[in-house]
Amino acid sequence: MNANILVIEDEVKLAQFIELELKYEGYQVSVAYDGLAGLSAARESNPDLIVLDWMLPGISGLELCRRLRATGNMVPVILLTAKDDVSDRVAGLDAGADDYVVKPFSVEELLARVRAHLRRTTEIDPDERQFADLSLNRRTREVFRGDRAVELTAKEFDLLEYLISHPRQVLKRDQILENVWGYDFMGDSNIIEVYIRYLRLKLEAENEKRLIQTVRGVGYVLRD
Structure with missing residues (x-):
């Protein structure tokens, strides 16, 4: 295009x-x-x-x-x-x-x-994803908030990668479950809320602006 x-x-x-x-x-x-x-x-x-x-x-x-x-x-x-x-x-x-x-x-x-x-x-690395001051590399599995490296677990990374790959799109809970945890996930239905909380704690550790927003009754969205 x-x-x-x-x-x-x-x-x-x-x-x-x-x-x-x-x-x-x-x-x-x-x-x-x-x-x-x-x-x-x-x-x-x-x-x-x-x-x-x-x-x-x-x-x-x-x-x-x-x-x-x-x-x-x-x-x-x-x-x-x-x-x-x-x-x-x-x-x-x-x-x-x-x-x-x-x-x-x-x-x-x-x-x-x-x-x-x-x-x-x-020529920018196709594995790079960026939103505001948040950057993620799918190949190296590194995450940065500005110049600050953010250490994530494997599942935290997968969740953030899904959100940053669909910026400003409201993602329903069942979409997130299917794409991050898989169709056959049979665990606690509150797992998304738990991992969103983990991500927010790590991404906002130095009082940075919140980027992962809750859309009540629907799901989550990555936006300013």
């Missing part, structure tokens, strides 16, 4: 030009014209890459980037700006931007950088 790119740019003509060029290259493109709309779009549409203007109404591109990174969103961000001082470049990178294109720019340069960053993201 073609990559989904979000363009956040308040200069309407420039935004439309970038949108047309990206669509011509085969990408799916959505556009936001101010910082708050862009932040909402970035969180809701889960794009593969963001082309982000520095100077935006609402909140700046830098602030938008900081907010994304603060929630663990590591989508590649290419910053567009007329600022070309070294201090400005450093500020952009410190805010979490992956790259920097100075206006006026050639569309060929922008497209080349888009291709490069999308290529890098497709």
Whole structure:
């Protein structure tokens, strides 16, 4: 499937030009014209890459980037700006931007950088699963909350892997039982609640934000 790119740019003509060029290259493109709309779009549409203007109404591109990174969103961000001082470049990178294109720019340069960053993201380990600041590797069976390693038992890991493989989806108790414990499980029906409690204790050991949410009468969901 073609990559989904979000363009956040308040200069309407420039935004439309970038949108047309990206669509011509085969990408799916959505556009936001101010910082708050862009932040909402970035969180809701889960794009593969963001082309982000520095100077935006609402909140700046830098602030938008900081907010994304603060929630663990590591989508590649290419910053567009007329600022070309070294201090400005450093500020952009410190805010979490992956790259920097100075206006006026050639569309060929922008497209080349888009291709490069999308290529890098497709080279990410397919065994890696990430949600917010939580990461899990199915091959090594390692789990991290930010930089903190989290030691899990085999069944705790299996449960977390199932949840992180279906982010933001409400998973019913019988779904979890079938996929984590197996169709023939004949044990205590409260086993899910017990293991959810174990996971929460370990994932929130240093007062981190709760990610495993209870949906009363239904099941559980991994979400902010």
